[in-house]
Amino acid sequence: MSHSQVSRAPGRPNPAPGVMKLFPQRADPRDRRAPRIDMARIHAEKRKLCDALEAIADTLPSQVDRLECLKAAGELVPLLRECHRFEEETLFPAFLAAGGSGEVVARLKAEHVEDQGTAQELAEELFRIGHGQAVHNPEALGYLLRAFFESVRRHMAFERDHVLPATREEGEIPGRR
Ligand SMILES: [Fe+2]
Known part of the structure; x- marks a missing residue:
């Protein structure tokens, strides 16, 4: 589906292509809960990416799925960039x-x-592996992957537990959106 085929709320400006690809279901910006709804969706995408990176780390070097490496490599930088921008x-x-x-x-x-x-750094290495090249130093790559997804998971947990609640409107049920 092309970006132009995706329906949007009337009068809403077209988001950048990267945003549309990564977050196709942005909440209606007129909804006051929209930031928290969008945040939950974005974090869900990041959690999926962390799970994919963990699976790669667990299968290095001989069982690694090169297609998964390519997929993760393609998502890493734009997903984080758009998440951080939001x-x-x-x-x-x-x-x-x-x-x-x-x-x-x-x-x-x-x-x-x-x-x-x-x-x-990880995206460059995963692209290389995804294109069929050898895993030169599986221990180092495994360590870097684990350090990264564990850091991202801790970061998301902090935002979920300490940042989101502070912006929650009175009367809204935590965790139900
Ligand atoms: Fe963040």
């Missing part, structure tokens, strides 16, 4: 407006930068 443009301002800590936001942004750097 959080920094939408979620964090809402968190700060609700009285959230600027130090916390600064730390989360620093983790975004670090994760994006590692994602770029």
Whole structure:
């Protein structure tokens, strides 16, 4: 399906192609819960990516699925970039407006930068493996993969437990959206 075939709310600007590919079901921006609904969907995509990376780490080097390496390599950088952009443009301002800590936001942004750097490094290696080249140092790659997805999972858990609740509207049922 091309980007132009995807239906959108009237009057809503077309998102960048990367955004549409990764987050095809963005909530109606007129819905006040939209940031939290979108956040849950984005985190679900990141969790799937972490699971895929863990499966790759578990099967290095001889059993590794090269197609999965290519798929993960293609998603890593754009998924993180769009996720971080959304959080920094939408979620964090809402968190700060609700009285959230600027130090916390600064730390989360620093983790975004670090994760994006590692994602770029991993994507290059996974593309290489996906295209049939040998896994030169499976121990080092396994270590880097685990360090990355464990860091991303911790980061998401913190945002879920400490950032999202601070932006939640009174009366909304936590975890039901
Ligand atoms: Fe984040």
